[in-house]
Amino acid sequence: MKKFFLDAREMAHPEPFQISLKYLKEMSxxxxxxxxxxxxxxPLLELAHDKGFKFLTHQDSNKNWHxxxxxxxxxxxEELLDV
Amino acid sequence: xxxxxxxxxxxAPPLSVVxxxxxxxxxxxxxxxxxxxxxxxxxxxxxxxxxxxxxxxxLSLGVMASFMLxxxxxxxxxxxxxxxxxxTTKAMMVHGLLTVGVLVQLFAFGVxxxxxxxxxxxxxxxxxxxxxxxxxxxxxxxxxxxSSSSKGISLALTMLIPTVIFGTYLLLTEGGFIHIIDFSQIxxxxxxxxxxxxxxxxxxxxxxxxxxxxxxTPSYPTNxxxxxxxxxxxxxxxxxTFILLEYPTTILTATIALLFLAYATVTIERLTxxxxxxxxxxxxxxxxxxxxxxxxxxxxxxxSFFTISSTLQHLSYIAFIGFALSIVFAMIYKIVxxxxxxxxxxxxxxEAPMMHDVIHPKKAKxxxxxxxxxxxxxxxxxxxTWLGSLLITISFGWLFYNLIFAIKKYTYTQKHxxxxxx
Numbered sequence: 001m002k003k004f005f006l007d008a009r010e011m012a013h014p015e016p017f018q019i020s021l022k023y024l025k026e027m028s029x030x031x032x033x034x035x036x037x038x039x040x041x042x043p044l045l046e047l048a049h050d051k052g053f054k055f056l057t058h059q060d061s062n063k064n065w066h067x068x069x070x071x072x073x074x075x076x077x078e079e080l081l082d083v
Numbered sequence: 084x085x086x087x088x089x090x091x092x093x094x095a096p097p098l099s100v101v102x103x104x105x106x107x108x109x110x111x112x113x114x115x116x117x118x119x120x121x122x123x124x125x126x127x128x129x130x131x132x133x134x135x136x137x138x139x140x141x142l143s144l145g146v147m148a149s150f151m152l153x154x155x156x157x158x159x160x161x162x163x164x165x166x167x168x169x170x171t172t173k174a175m176m177v178h179g180l181l182t183v184g185v186l187v188q189l190f191a192f193g194v195x196x197x198x199x200x201x202x203x204x205x206x207x208x209x210x211x212x213x214x215x216x217x218x219x220x221x222x223x224x225x226x227x228x229x230s231s232s233s234k235g236i237s238l239a240l241t242m243l244i245p246t247v248i249f250g251t252y253l254l255l256t257e258g259g260f261i262h263i264i265d266f267s268q269i270x271x272x273x274x275x276x277x278x279x280x281x282x283x284x285x286x287x288x289x290x291x292x293x294x295x296x297x298x299x300t301p302s303y304p305t306n307x308x309x310x311x312x313x314x315x316x317x318x319x320x321x322x323x324t325f326i327l328l329e330y331p332t333t334i335l336t337a338t339i340a341l342l343f344l345a346y347a348t349v350t351i352e353r354l355t356x357x358x359x360x361x362x363x364x365x366x367x368x369x370x371x372x373x374x375x376x377x378x379x380x381x382x383x384x385x386x387s388f389f390t391i392s393s394t395l396q397h398l399s400y401i402a403f404i405g406f407a408l409s410i411v412f413a414m415i416y417k418i419v420x421x422x423x424x425x426x427x428x429x430x431x432x433x434e435a436p437m438m439h440d441v442i443h444p445k446k447a448k449x450x451x452x453x454x455x456x457x458x459x460x461x462x463x464x465x466x467x468t469w470l471g472s473l474l475i476t477i478s479f480g481w482l483f484y485n486l487i488f489a490i491k492k493y494t495y496t497q498k499h500x501x502x503x504x505x
Binding site for chain 2: 010011012013014018021025043047
């Protein structure tokens with residue numbers, strides 16, 4: 001299982017979106033994408049949903065958003081959360 | 084791009100919807116430059132009144148309204164989470180009516196004795212703008228929880244309503260269909276709503292969201308995002324009432340200018356606090372635009388209390404035009420590369436050109452230099468010179484070339500690159 005990681009907290013739009021889309025296309029069924037962001041990336045999540053990905057979002061005590069996206073519908077995403 | 088609250092990028096209209104407006108706006112800009120060039124060399128010899136009307140309305144309707152309506156068709160799903168169904172057909176109707184309306188209006192201003200042209204111009208422009216307002220406002224009023232941007236955009240669009248009503252009234256008066264007792268009163272109301280309501284408030288509202296997102300800056304203070312747009316609207320309505328009742332409007336105009344000065348200062352401050360400052364032409368456009376807005380509003384503020392020369396008055400108008408154009412250019416160089424890349428990428432083209440391949444940042448920088456020199460020369464001369472006119476033509480010509488290049492990249496990728504399902 002390969003982790004595609006992106007820390008987008010200091011990135012300007014639309015760079016995080018552009019990189020995320022690249023990762024989502026490259027990911028195999030076993031891989032997952034982990035993103036750290038200051039905001040919940042609704043556009044990305046809607047797109048991921050439309051393309052059949054499963055996702056989980058979580059806001060930590062520092063107000064950072066943790067986003068986990070996987071192609072595998074059986075994957076327990078909460079286990080992958082790093083908070 | 085970008086809503087933090089409920090968008091769908093998939094609901095973004097096709098690229099053609101936006102590009103149609105942007106290309107037309109660039110062509111109007113080129114035509115304006117050529118017209119002013121011929122006027123400065125006395126190839127055409129229209130009166131200064133006609134030249135002024137043609138210049139102002141080519142800029143405000145042919146250029147600005149085309150850019151702003153095109154951008155709104157694209158940005159409403161994104162910034163406000165609202166969707167205009169079948170956008171292609173509807174945008175085509177607005178675009179067609181607006182383009183014909185502007186052309187007829189310009190001819191009417193050039194051939195002042197033709198009443199029919201004034202009537203047709205008011206009909207086409209009225210239909211185009213009211214139809215666009217209907218399409219957008221009917222979706223915006225359905226929003227249950229407004230963001231500062233969606234609220235501001237709704238208010239800016241609302242300010243377009245009196246702009247169009249009073250504009251139509253003035254056109255019909257020019258055509259001899261009706262008679263206004265005090266033409267200058269209605270004219271002042273018309274341009275106050277157009278410049279300070281519609282154009283300025285739209286820019287302000289959009290900036291609340293895009294400055295932070297595009298440039299990773301601290302957010303605007305809550306007092307500004309919550310109250311600024313509504314306060315300006317109320318002041319403008321009050322100003323209209325005072326003008327009609329023939330009460331002095333000094334304090335109202337000065338307050339509006341002060342509020343915009345505060346906004347522009349905060350925007351510059353935010354842009355200097357970017358977390359990752361890079362040499363980005365779109366930031367330069369924003370900074371230059373805000374500096375010009377400060378200049379324009381400072382002169383307006385001084386002019387509220389003291390008698391100022393017509394040269395200084397002209398300086399204020401030119402600075403305002405420079406402000407509005409700077410922000411529009413900043414937005415275009417963000418919107419067009421992103422949309423081109425996004426649509427291709429979403430369609431499954433693995434080799435979709437990256438954003439900097441669509442319009443290279445260097446090309447945007449070149450445009451900034453041309454635009455900067457154009458506005459500075461215009462400010463220094465406070466009149467239309469052959470050099471200034473030539474620079475206007477080059478500025479819009481360069482934008483036109485960049486937009487055509489982006490379209491060519493888009494169609495080339497669709498024709499020649501391989502698609503994947505993902």
